[in-house]
Amino acid sequence: MPDARPLSPAAATQFGVSRRWSAVLLAILVAAGITLAPLLLDTYMINILIRAFFVAIAAITVDIVWGYCGTLTFGQSAFFGIGVYALAIIFTEYGFGSWQILLALATAVIAAAAVATVTGWLSFYPGSTPLYASIVSLVVPIVLVQVLYSGGTFTGSSSGLVGFETFDLEFENWFRLAGLCLAAVAVVALIATRSDSGRVLKALRDNDERCTYLGINTSRYRIVVLVVTAIVAALAGFGYAAFGGVAAPENASFTFGTRLIIMVALGGRGTIIGAIVGALSIEVASAYLSGSLPYVWELIIGIALIAVILAFPDGLVGIVKRLMRGVQKKQRGPTTRLRPVAKAAANAEENAVAIEVRGLGKHFGSLSVLDGVQFAARRAELLSLVGPNGAGKTTLIRCLSDGRERSTGFVAIAGHSIDRLPPDRVVQFGLGRKFQAASVFETLTVAECLRVARTHRARPSLITTSTVLELPAAAISVVERSGLADRLGEEARNLSHGLKQALELAMVLSLEPEVLLLDEPTAGLTRAERQAFADILTALASRDRLCILLVEHDLDFVREISSRIIVLHQGKIALDGSVHDIVNSALVREIYTGQQAAASEAVS
Amino acid sequence: MTSALQVESLSSGYGTSEVITEVSFTLAKSEVLAVVGKNGMGKTSLLKTVLGLLPAWRGSVKFAGKDVTHMPPHLKRRLGLVYVPQEHALFQDLTIRDNLRLGLLSDRDFKAALDHVGQWFPVLTRRLQQRAGTLSGGEQKMLIVARALMARPQVLLLDEVTEGLQPSLVDRLADVLTRFSRDMGTSMVVIEQHLPFALGIAGRYLVFKRGEIVDSGGVDAQATERIEAHMRI
Amino acid sequence: MLTVTLDAVTTAALLFIISSGLLIVFGVMKIINFAHAAFVTVGAYAALVGSQLGLPWVLVVPLAFATGALCGALTEATIVRRLYQRPLDAILATWGLGTVIGQLITLIFGREVQFVQAPITGTVDLFGIDYSAYRIVLIAAAVIVAVVFTMLLNGTRLGLSTRAVIMNEMLAQGLGVDSSRVRLITFAIGSGLAALSGALITPLSSVDPNMGVPWLVSAFMLVMVSGGSLLTLAVSCILLGGLQVIVSTFVNPILGGLTIAICAAIVLRIRPEGFARA
Known part of the structure; x- marks a missing residue:
C-alpha cells in the first residue's frame, strides 16, 4: 500500500488486537457462565430465565429496528407470535417429529418474512414518515391477534393452544440452549451493527434524506432490516413455544410489543446490551412482582418508562457509560487511513453535455414557481x-x-433522462x-x-x-x-x-x-x-x-x-x-x- | 430622554462560530438607521439577536430603557419591537385580513388600525378576503410591511424589504415608511442591499462587515461614496 | 339496508368525534397522542361517576370534557412539552402515560365491566324503521363538534393563532403568538374531546379500563389518511366508517374492526397525501 497514509499505525494495531482478544475472552466467560449457572439457580428462577432469554432475543430485534434504524416499532411481537403459532399449530395438527420440526421452522421463517415484507412495503416508501411507520407497526399485531381470535380450533381462538407434544429436554439444558442462542444472537448483532454495514443503519436513523442523496435506497434497506429481524424474532418465538408448550394470543399482541419497547428503552436503546439487560430485568422482576402487586407493577413500569424517556433517554447502559466516561476518555473506533481509489476507466467525452433541461415547469395549483426553464451545461x-x-x-x-418534483418538462443527467425517478436513482446517473x-x-x-x-x-x-x-x-x-x-x-x-x-x-x-x-x-x-x-x-x-x-x-x-451565469427571475x-x-x-x-x-x- | 433601542457590546453566533462581535448602537425615537454591508456579513443575525431568535452570548439589548436581552421574542413583540423577516414572512394560506389581524395582539383595535394603515395600501384593503398566496411578489411585500405597521410599533426591524421589488414600489415603500416614522414616532432599523432606498429614508448609517461595525455616520451627500468605498475592499 | 346506512352514519359520527381531538393535536404539534385512548376511558369513567351521582346527562358530558381537558393540560405541561424535539419519544411517553392511566383506573374502579344507562332510551321511527334514538343523538353531537370546532378555528382570535402555529410556528412566534400557550390549550381541547367521546360511547358499550384501545388504531389511521383537515377527516370517517359497517354486517365483525386500519394503510401507500387535495 504505497499510497496509504497511516495516521498512527502502532496505536491502530495495538488497539485492534487487545480489543479482539478481550472480546473473545469475554465470550468464553459468558458461555461458561451460561453453562454453569443452572447448577446454582433454583428451578423457578431457571424457568423464568429460559423464557426471558427468548424474550431478550426479540428485544434485540426491537433495538435494531428502533435504536439503530430509528423506527419506533410496536410490531416485533407479531413476528414473535408467528413463530409461537407456527410451532403450536403444526405440532397440534401433525404431531411431534423431525419433519414436523422442519416444517414448523420453515413456516415460521417464511410467514414472518412474508408479513414483514408486506409491513415494510406499507411503512417505508419515499415520503413516508417515522410516525406513520410506527402506527403501521401497531396495526400489524392488532390484525394478527384478530386473525388468531377468529381462527377457531385451528388457532385455539382466545384461549390459545396447549397440550401439544414438544421437545423433551431437561430444564438445565433448556437454559443452556436458550442462553447460548441469546449470546449468539447478541454477538452477531454486535458485530453486524459495528460493521461498516451497521454504520449505514445509523446513517438512516440520523438523516434519511442525506442517505437518499448518497444513492442509497433507504426504503429497501429498512425493509430488508425489518425482514431479517422479523425472522429472528419468529425463531425466538419458536423457541419460546417449544419450551413452554403453550401458544397464547398475548404472545403476538401489541401489549407484548410495547413491553419489548419498554425493555429496550429502560436498558438503553441502540446498544444491544441494553436490550438484554432491560429484557432480563423486567422479565425477572415481573415474575416476582406481578403476582403480589398485579396492577401496581404495571403502574410502576409505565411511570419508569416516562421517567426514563424524560430524564435518561439513553437508559441504564447510557447511565453506566456516562459514569465510565468520567474515568477514561478515548477516541471512538480504530484509526482510519485514507487511500485514493483507483481511477475508474477514463470517462467518456471530456466536454459532454452533463445537464440538459427542456421546458421545465413547477406549479402549485395555479401558482407557477418555475416556468419554461431550458438550458444545458457541459462538463x-x-x-x-x-x-x-x-x-x-x-x-x-x-x-x-428528484424526478418526482417537477410538474412538466424534461431533465437529463449525464445523458440519462431522470424521468420520475427518486433521488437515489438520479444520484446513480452521476449527480x-x-x-x-x-x-x-x-x-x-x-x-x-x-x-x-x-x-x-x-x-x-x-x-x-x-x-x-x-x-x-x-x-x-x-x-x-x-x-x-x-x-x-x-x-x-x-x-x-x-x-x-x-x-x-x-x-x-x-x-x-x-x-x-x-x-x-x-x-x-x-x-x-x-x-x-x-x-x-x-x-x-x-x-x-x-x-x-x-x-x-x-x-x-x-x-x-x-x-x-444564469439569472432566474420570477420562475423564468x-x-x-x-x-x-x-x-x-x-x-x-x-x-x-x-x-x-x-x-x-x-x-x- | 431614554433611547428607543440601545444595543451594547452584543455578540452571538451559531454553534461555536461567532458571527456578531461586540456590536453597539443606539436608536433615538423616530430615528431611522440603515445597516448596510454585503451578504453573509451577519446583518440578519444582528436583527435576530436583537429580537432574541438567536440567543445573545454577551452584551445587552435595552428597549425603552428596560433590559430585554433574554426576553423571548413574542414578549418583545408585545412591548412594541416588531421584526419583518426577509423570507417566509407570510401565511400563504390565510386571507389578507387574517394576516393583518396577526399584526395585532388582539382584534379590538383591528378596525381602527386597518383604517389607518389601509390608506397607504389600497391594493390590500380592496382584497381582504383573498388568500395571501394569490398576491404577486410585490403585493406580498406590501402586505408584510402593512402587517408590521398595524401595531404602531415603537421600533421596527426591517430585513431586506426591497428585495425583488420593482423600482416604483420601492419608491412607494420609502414614502410610506418615512411618513409613518414621522407621524407615529416609530424608530426603524433598516437592513438593505439597496443603497438609494436605505439612504433615502435613514438619517444615519452603519457599515457592517464580518459581524462588526466598521463605519458609521450621518446620511449626507457623500454618504454613498463613503459606504461604497467599504464595499469594494 | 336502511339500518345499515344509519349504522354507517352513526359509526362515522362517533369516529369523527374521537379522531377530531387527535387531529387537532397532530396539526399543531405534529405528534400523535398515544394517550388518547386512555383519555377516552377517563371520559367514560367520568360519565360513570357522574351518572352514579345522579347528575343529569347535560352536566355529565361537560364534566367528562372538563376532566379530559384537565388531564390533557397536565400531560402537556409535565411530559409532552419537554419532548418537542424528540417526536418519537413524545409518542412513546404518551403511550407510557396511557398505561399509567389505565392501571390507575383499574386500581380505583376495579377491572370489572360496568354499564351506564343511556340518557335517551327507546327508538324513533325513521323512514319507516325503528332506530335507536341515542344513536341519532350521536349524529347531532358530531355535527355540533364539527360546527363548534370550525367556529373556534375560523371565528376566534385563539383559532387564528392556532392556524398560524399549524402553518408556520416560527413566524407565528415572531408575530407575538405565544405558541406554548396554543399548544397547551390545543392539547387540553384534544384530550377533552377524547373524554367527551368516551362519555358518549358509554351508553352503547360497557365501561372497562381498556375500552379506549380498540378505537385508537382506527382513529390514528383516520387522522393520517385525512391529511390534516377537519373536512377531509369527516369524509374519511364517512367513507371508511361506512365500509367498516358494511364489512362487519355482511362479511365478519372481526374483519370489520380491521377495515379502517387496512384500507387507510393501502390508501396511504398508493397516495401518500391521503384524502387531502394535492
Whole structure:
C-alpha cells in the first residue's frame, strides 16, 4: 500500500488486537457462565430465565429496528407470535417429529418474512414518515391477534393452544440452549451493527434524506432490516413455544410489543446490551412482582418508562457509560487511513453535455414557481444560478435531483433522462447534491460519514470494520485541505459549521459525480473558508472536469469563480451568458441595485 | 430622554462560530438607521439577536430603557419591537385580513388600525378576503410591511424589504415608511442591499462587515461614496 | 339496508368525534397522542361517576370534557412539552402515560365491566324503521363538534393563532403568538374531546379500563389518511366508517374492526397525501 497514509499505525494495531482478544475472552466467560449457572439457580428462577432469554432475543430485534434504524416499532411481537403459532399449530395438527420440526421452522421463517415484507412495503416508501411507520407497526399485531381470535380450533381462538407434544429436554439444558442462542444472537448483532454495514443503519436513523442523496435506497434497506429481524424474532418465538408448550394470543399482541419497547428503552436503546439487560430485568422482576402487586407493577413500569424517556433517554447502559466516561476518555473506533481509489476507466467525452433541461415547469395549483426553464451545461463548466429570493433557485435544484418534483418538462443527467425517478436513482446517473444547511450524519464519525457515502460504490462489509478508507482523489483533497484529515475519528456533531460544510462536500464528492449541485455553499462561512471553497470548486471544474451548478447570493463570489451565469427571475430564465455580460446587464443591476452594480463598474 | 433601542457590546453566533462581535448602537425615537454591508456579513443575525431568535452570548439589548436581552421574542413583540423577516414572512394560506389581524395582539383595535394603515395600501384593503398566496411578489411585500405597521410599533426591524421589488414600489415603500416614522414616532432599523432606498429614508448609517461595525455616520451627500468605498475592499 | 346506512352514519359520527381531538393535536404539534385512548376511558369513567351521582346527562358530558381537558393540560405541561424535539419519544411517553392511566383506573374502579344507562332510551321511527334514538343523538353531537370546532378555528382570535402555529410556528412566534400557550390549550381541547367521546360511547358499550384501545388504531389511521383537515377527516370517517359497517354486517365483525386500519394503510401507500387535495 504505497499510497496509504497511516495516521498512527502502532496505536491502530495495538488497539485492534487487545480489543479482539478481550472480546473473545469475554465470550468464553459468558458461555461458561451460561453453562454453569443452572447448577446454582433454583428451578423457578431457571424457568423464568429460559423464557426471558427468548424474550431478550426479540428485544434485540426491537433495538435494531428502533435504536439503530430509528423506527419506533410496536410490531416485533407479531413476528414473535408467528413463530409461537407456527410451532403450536403444526405440532397440534401433525404431531411431534423431525419433519414436523422442519416444517414448523420453515413456516415460521417464511410467514414472518412474508408479513414483514408486506409491513415494510406499507411503512417505508419515499415520503413516508417515522410516525406513520410506527402506527403501521401497531396495526400489524392488532390484525394478527384478530386473525388468531377468529381462527377457531385451528388457532385455539382466545384461549390459545396447549397440550401439544414438544421437545423433551431437561430444564438445565433448556437454559443452556436458550442462553447460548441469546449470546449468539447478541454477538452477531454486535458485530453486524459495528460493521461498516451497521454504520449505514445509523446513517438512516440520523438523516434519511442525506442517505437518499448518497444513492442509497433507504426504503429497501429498512425493509430488508425489518425482514431479517422479523425472522429472528419468529425463531425466538419458536423457541419460546417449544419450551413452554403453550401458544397464547398475548404472545403476538401489541401489549407484548410495547413491553419489548419498554425493555429496550429502560436498558438503553441502540446498544444491544441494553436490550438484554432491560429484557432480563423486567422479565425477572415481573415474575416476582406481578403476582403480589398485579396492577401496581404495571403502574410502576409505565411511570419508569416516562421517567426514563424524560430524564435518561439513553437508559441504564447510557447511565453506566456516562459514569465510565468520567474515568477514561478515548477516541471512538480504530484509526482510519485514507487511500485514493483507483481511477475508474477514463470517462467518456471530456466536454459532454452533463445537464440538459427542456421546458421545465413547477406549479402549485395555479401558482407557477418555475416556468419554461431550458438550458444545458457541459462538463467542466461552473455555472452559477442567481436571482432574488423566491425566484425559484432552490426549487430548480430540487427538480434536477428528484424526478418526482417537477410538474412538466424534461431533465437529463449525464445523458440519462431522470424521468420520475427518486433521488437515489438520479444520484446513480452521476449527480451529487450538497444541501444549503450542512447535512451530515451527526452521530457518526467523520470517517464513518465518508464511508457511508461510498456505500453504492463499495459494498460495505457485514462483519468487519475496515481501517482503510478508499476515496476518490477529489474527496481526499477536500478532507486534507479542510483539516478534516486530523479529525477522522470525531463525531460529526462536534465539528464547526465550516467543517461540516467541508465534510458534506467531501461526502458528495465520494460519489464520484459528474454533476455537482450546490445550494449556497458559502453561507455562514468565514472569509478564509470561502476562499478555500472557491479554490476547491474551481479545481473540481478544471481538473476533475465536473459540471458544477451553484446557487449563490454573493455576487462577488459568483463573479470570481463562474464560467457562466444564469439569472432566474420570477420562475423564468431571464438571462444566460458569460460572467461579464450578466454582471453588467441592466436587469442584474435592477435586481441587485445599489452597491453591487456600482462595485462591478469599479472592477470592469 | 431614554433611547428607543440601545444595543451594547452584543455578540452571538451559531454553534461555536461567532458571527456578531461586540456590536453597539443606539436608536433615538423616530430615528431611522440603515445597516448596510454585503451578504453573509451577519446583518440578519444582528436583527435576530436583537429580537432574541438567536440567543445573545454577551452584551445587552435595552428597549425603552428596560433590559430585554433574554426576553423571548413574542414578549418583545408585545412591548412594541416588531421584526419583518426577509423570507417566509407570510401565511400563504390565510386571507389578507387574517394576516393583518396577526399584526395585532388582539382584534379590538383591528378596525381602527386597518383604517389607518389601509390608506397607504389600497391594493390590500380592496382584497381582504383573498388568500395571501394569490398576491404577486410585490403585493406580498406590501402586505408584510402593512402587517408590521398595524401595531404602531415603537421600533421596527426591517430585513431586506426591497428585495425583488420593482423600482416604483420601492419608491412607494420609502414614502410610506418615512411618513409613518414621522407621524407615529416609530424608530426603524433598516437592513438593505439597496443603497438609494436605505439612504433615502435613514438619517444615519452603519457599515457592517464580518459581524462588526466598521463605519458609521450621518446620511449626507457623500454618504454613498463613503459606504461604497467599504464595499469594494 | 336502511339500518345499515344509519349504522354507517352513526359509526362515522362517533369516529369523527374521537379522531377530531387527535387531529387537532397532530396539526399543531405534529405528534400523535398515544394517550388518547386512555383519555377516552377517563371520559367514560367520568360519565360513570357522574351518572352514579345522579347528575343529569347535560352536566355529565361537560364534566367528562372538563376532566379530559384537565388531564390533557397536565400531560402537556409535565411530559409532552419537554419532548418537542424528540417526536418519537413524545409518542412513546404518551403511550407510557396511557398505561399509567389505565392501571390507575383499574386500581380505583376495579377491572370489572360496568354499564351506564343511556340518557335517551327507546327508538324513533325513521323512514319507516325503528332506530335507536341515542344513536341519532350521536349524529347531532358530531355535527355540533364539527360546527363548534370550525367556529373556534375560523371565528376566534385563539383559532387564528392556532392556524398560524399549524402553518408556520416560527413566524407565528415572531408575530407575538405565544405558541406554548396554543399548544397547551390545543392539547387540553384534544384530550377533552377524547373524554367527551368516551362519555358518549358509554351508553352503547360497557365501561372497562381498556375500552379506549380498540378505537385508537382506527382513529390514528383516520387522522393520517385525512391529511390534516377537519373536512377531509369527516369524509374519511364517512367513507371508511361506512365500509367498516358494511364489512362487519355482511362479511365478519372481526374483519370489520380491521377495515379502517387496512384500507387507510393501502390508501396511504398508493397516495401518500391521503384524502387531502394535492
